[in-house]
Amino acid sequence: MAIGSTEKEILKVVAEARRASKGSISRRLRLTLGYAEYLCKVLVRDRYLAESGSDVFTLAQRGKKVLIDLGFASGLDQAFVKDLAAQVAKAVGQELREGKGGVVRQVGPVKEVRERPLVEIQTEYLPPTDEELAQLTSNIGELGIEAEEEKDDISESVRLFRNISKGERGKRR
Numbered sequence: 001m002a003i004g005s006t007e008k009e010i011l012k013v014v015a016e017a018r019r020a021s022k023g024s025i026s027r028r029l030r031l032t033l034g035y036a037e038y039l040c041k042v043l044v045r046d047r048y049l050a051e052s053g054s055d056v057f058t059l060a061q062r063g064k065k066v067l068i069d070l071g072f073a074s075g076l077d078q079a080f081v082k083d084l085a086a087q088v089a090k091a092v093g094q095e096l097r098e099g100k101g102g103v104v105r106q107v108g109p110v111k112e113v114r115e116r117p118l119v120e121i122q123t124e125y126l127p128p129t130d131e132e133l134a135q136l137t138s139n140i141g142e143l144g145i146e147a148e149e150e151k152d153d154i155s156e157s158v159r160l161f162r163n164i165s166k167g168e169r170g171k172r173r
Contacts, residue, residue, distance in 0.1 A: 008066065017055055043057075048060055
């Protein structure tokens, strides 16, 4: 069975409390008592939870593995976590010995990387000195002064607006 988000939340509640009744689960997750009971029974059937007494649930091994896969280790017994870590380490070690697991092995010598010279970038601005400013010459005589006349487009826009409001769209002076 694919486990849904509500079922995962139930597993978290049971893990935090170590033992949880269907009533405490329904209150904590704001589920109806009947729905909480149904989900707990499904989780017991699929071996994510274990029933310990009348309507009291604890985490089963499979439920603990789901929580660890989710990164939720709070409330899990340390012995289980250590045991699971040992199993994972053993499996990874076996895969490495057999050459599986997508491990890239280096073949041949490593190529040398030549060091590039460092490029220094000046990060502060130094204004020109008076001597440097005195050496500057103007080329305005060579280029000539061209004074731009400022165009006043506002009067043209106002005239066009008046014409549009009168219904005289295409007429211009």
